[in-house]
Amino acid sequence: MIQLSPTAIGEVKRLQKKHSSAGGFLRIGIDTSGCKGFAYQMEFSPSQQPGDQMFDCGEFQVLVHSNSLQYISGLTLDYTEDMMGGGFRFYNPNASETCSCGHSFAMVQ
Numbered sequence: 001m002i003q004l005s006p007t008a009i010g011e012v013k014r015l016q017k018k019h020s021s022a023g024g025f026l027r028i029g030i031d032t033s034g035c036k037g038f039a040y041q042m043e044f045s046p047s048q049q050p051g052d053q054m055f056d057c058g059e060f061q062v063l064v065h066s067n068s069l070q071y072i073s074g075l076t077l078d079y080t081e082d083m084m085g086g087g088f089r090f091y092n093p094n095a096s097e098t099c100s101c102g103h104s105f106a107m108v109q
Helices: 006-018 066-072
Strands: 025-031 038-045 052-056 061-065 076-082 085-091 104-106
Touching: 006 076, 006 085, 025 066, 052 066, 061 066
Parallel strands: 025 061
Antiparallel strands: 025 038, 038 104, 052 061, 076 085
């Protein structure tokens, strides 16, 4: 299960409108990089690919490939703004440790 807060949904919709060539799906995944070992990835995708799991998040669907799902199942994506700017925040119940930027995490194997 992947969830998006109302503010994250609003920001994704804003970005999708701003980039008219953006695909119809939001894809969330991980990469084996970052200072803690895993880094979050987000992009717009025009279509579902083999191995993708689709999650209905209100006004659009989120795709997660099965290779990433074990690392981010239960993830909640939020968007916040403060005096330093705005950004997406990842709340991952599977992460044992996160870096200060919030875009990299570690897991107990």
